[in-house]
Amino acid sequence: MADGRGLRSRWHSASLGAKLVLFSAVLTAVSVLAAFLALDIEIRRSVRELLATTLAHHQRMLLNLQKRDLEQLVRTSTLMTDSPTLRAAMEIYRSEAAPGVHVRSDLLATIQNEAAKIAAGLARDLLIVTDSEGKVLASGGRAAPGPLAGADLASRPVLRRALAQDAPVGPQNFAVMRLGDRYFQVGCVPILLQGYVIGALALGDRIDGAYVARLRESFDSDIVVTAGARVLGSTLEAALPPGSSVTIPESTGARSLVLPIGRDEYVAAPLSLNSDQAGLPVTVVLLHSLTRALAPLNQSLLWTLLSCGSLAVILAGVAASMMSRSVLRPLEGFVTFMRSVAETGDHAHRFESSNAGIEVRVLSDTYNQLMESLHQHEQRILKTAREELDRLERLKESEKLAALGRLLSGAAHEINNPLTGVVGNVEILLDREKLPDAVRQRLETVRREGQRIVALVRNLLKVAHRGGGERTPLDVNQVIRDTVAVRRHDFEKAGMTIELDLAASGVTLSASELELQQVFLNIINNAHDALRTTKTHPTLSIRTIAESGEVTISFSDNGPGIEEPARVFEHFYTTKPVGQGTGLGLSITHAIVQNHGGSITADNRPEGGARFTVVLPRGTPQRPAEEIRARPRPASEPASRRSLPASVLVVDDEPNVVELQMAILDSVGATAVGVGSGAEAVELLRRRDFDIIVSDLKMPGDLSGKDLYRWVAAHRPSGTRGFLFVTGDTVAEAAFLEEVRSRCLLKPFSMEEYLTTLREAWHELQTAA
Structure with a gap:
């Protein structure tokens, strides 16, 4: 060879x-x-x-x-x-x-x-x-x-x-x-x-x-x-x-x-x-x-x-x-x-081709034309190469975030299913009147810690589901709070402090919530890595300032500062050891801020430490994102309205979630039947009707919650009025929920939230009848 x-x-x-x-x-x-x-x-x-x-x-x-x-x-x-x-x-x-x-x-x-x-x-x-x-x-x-x-x-x-x-x-x-x-x-x-x-x-x-x-x-x-x-x-x-x-x-x-x-x-x-x-x-x-x-x-x-x-x-x-x-x-x-x-580089010199054959004369003329156009062609190639490199970097980041979104979406679904059983069963126990105070206190502690887990999972989902960059009106202060909640435990465990100095009035602007969370999370992650070497009170301070046409967010720490502030937003630039950083986080942050029409700068504070400043225009408000999210959790209802004389079909692949819903429905006098798959639900619906159908959105097998809804719409059109979805991740199914306009309850739910949502559906059915 x-x-x-x-x-x-x-x-x-x-x-x-x-x-x-x-x-x-x-x-x-x-x-x-x-x-x-x-x-x-x-x-x-x-x-x-x-x-x-x-x-x-x-x-x-x-x-x-x-x-x-x-x-x-x-x-x-x-x-x-x-x-x-x-x-x-x-x-x-x-x-x-x-x-x-x-x-x-x-x-x-x-x-x-x-x-x-x-x-x-x-x-x-x-x-x-x-x-x-x-x-x-x-x-x-x-x-x-x-x-x-x-x-x-x-x-x-x-x-x-x-x-x-x-x-x-x-x-x-x-x-x-x-x-x-x-x-x-x-x-x-x-x-x-x-x-x-x-x-x-x-x-x-x-x-x-x-x-x-x-x-x-x-x-x-x-x-x-x-x-x-x-x-x-x-x-x-x-x-x-x-x-x-x-x-x-x-x-x-x-x-x-x-x-x-x-x-x-x-x-x-x-x-x-x-x-x-x-x-x-x-x-x-x-x-x-x-x-x-x-x-x-x-x-x-x-x-x-x-x-x-x-x-x-x-x-x-x-x-x-x-x-x-x-x-x-x-x-x-x-x-x-x-x-x-x-x-020599003397392009003005010409070849004496009068005595040469016609082929050589043609070559000489072509050479002169080539030298004149070569410079312009090189410039076009360089420009195209830069554009392709930027496009490739954006594509890599999109694929990375999409994979992260799929991973966390599946993890959230698997976490929320058992968590629903834990929180729901605790609430059923707390609903009992004759319960020792010591037991009630421990159950309250279990419910409170369960809600902390719920908040943590939902914050992860918000950061992971980076969609197509849809701009919606949002509160920057709330986005910062949600993002900080994701890393606060890591800061506290390492002996670090996060201080928030947020503007008192509402700081709203039109932006992509998930992309802004990506920006804030990248800066907070870098601050956490930098503060590891700080011995005395390592602190990260976040401040928001609302002005007439823009919002300024400042991230300051008392760490060692930035070695080369002018290069931190370059692709693949990193000062971390090999294997601990790719050098893409801040370059992606810079691209997202510019895509929103804003700017981001990095410098070292005079008193020591690094400072990142993000300036974003407020822009024109668009339709609220809540239209495709889960419905707001309703307020609790008085005990006098707890009766629910309806027939309910419960469909969920998690037996503990089915058992929990059956127990809640039984407590209010509802006639409930529970099945573990969409196929079993279809077989049951062929034989009888139900006033309300409560189905998990994601289920294994040939029939998911979406497939069950479409079957009901095709064979029992009236059943879609009383159709209620329960799921651990509404962000991934936002397009479907917006299409069908059906009720959706986010797992894990409280007993009152569950019953109030079912009573709303029952009330609408009675009004329509």
Whole structure:
């Protein structure tokens, strides 16, 4: 891999002249190689056709041998019928043959002797004489022993065709006969006497190594004889020994057949010897080695290629070198001019291109235009890069706050569910009249501390849910109080103090509450880190001043101060150790304040410590944010109105919250049914109606509180009037709550808040009815 990259690097860095020479040489070499391949293919085709022609001639010779064998068979058959002794013996055998009658042994001996005399004169491996029923009368030949007298060969197809005498004697009288594990190429003809078939004569040669050797001597070719895929005999015993398997594809006729055998390729000419009694085709394959025939031609051609090709490559390289010098010399001069301009910086100097080619003159004119526009282009790139960097920073911060919002939203939901059970059950216990004072006092303490947890969780949600920057009228003093409440415990635990000096009158302006909380929280976090090194009364003072058109918020501490006040709002600037700060907090703060049309400054106080000053315009009030928040908590109602004669369906995935609501509803006489999922609620609503439905907004499973509301709106439209949501986080679902305009009670709720909200819904239902 490294060598490949090095070669590519050297190629790209090489001169154009060197590339042209190398390209010409490579192109010439490729052309010579292509010519060699084309010539090699043509030679291979010609040799293949020549060998195929030779093998076809050998095939015709082999067919002629079969024809002569057939003529010899006919003559032998005639000779047998002309033998008085054999004819008399077979005539007597025919006349005396009858089912169940024992054949005379002297007749069989006479026929056997006559057959042996004929076989000795023919020099064949096999001779068989049968009667008209296909039973062996006598056998002989060099491949003794043959089939025994009386053996039934009537099932052999070639013998049946000879005895039937339904066609003239021809190629169909040749076939392969298997006797045991021996194969014979046989010809079979009928023995006629006075026009009647009295038997059959079969002559054949055994298909073995000797048979293959005789064929090789006759045709000077390699021979393979197969029965199906099994090799019966072969002159290529190293690659195809007898008993091995080979597949001979069928010849298409248009092209000669080429077979890969061992390491060589052979031109093949198969010739069928017909089939044996099992139906397996027996084939003689004549072979000529194409590899051995091409070897001397390829060697000669290779040497010619190396000598002529090398000479052609050298000549092409020399010609390309001469051409590149005449073409590239003016271009090299222009490159030298550009290098000198780059070194001296004299852009007013011009290249003398009157004697150069038109290409170099065009380059010179283009170079002058390029130098004029280069500066403007660089300025545009720098401006775009700054804008993209600012956009990327804003995107990163938005993604960070969105992830924090999702995390705290889920955490608040999981905290508020068990907290609802704790606070609610405590209030139920406090509602009892007969309760010991010590127990009541402890329960009051539990409720008070629970409300502290509620306030802390809600403040976290306000800071985490930074939305799209919607501006709403808000009280800056209240935003500061809420933000300080998030970190006050950390300050007190570290021995630090937060002092508030807030304007007495209402300090209102139009801004994004969540973004302002982010600004204040970042400054308070930095002050907390700085005050850790202060030994005496570490204090952070926050002051607000309301003027006619703007609001000023000042954060002052008595810490060590700021090392470089002018750089604190730069991206990624931080003086904290590695891993304890990203340097983005104050840069985000600066961006938020500027987005609100305000300003923020940082300096060191004369008496010591750091000071951050935020100035914000009041702006034009927009619609209140409370429209999409939970409804204000209603005041307590007198005990005389505690009765609630309504049927209520309670839906919540937290069993303790369902149990709490059932206990509250039971205490006021309401008929309540509780379920643990939206799916159970739908099944119950299919069977009956309820006056009021109280559902958790976030529930696991296929049906959440929002899905349940939409189902009721589609199937029980009147049920939406008495629909009440309870949830631990209204900020995340503000858009949905604003859309449906349904009641929403924030967890954890008090008993009075819960009952008052249900009575409002019940009262509206009664009024509408």
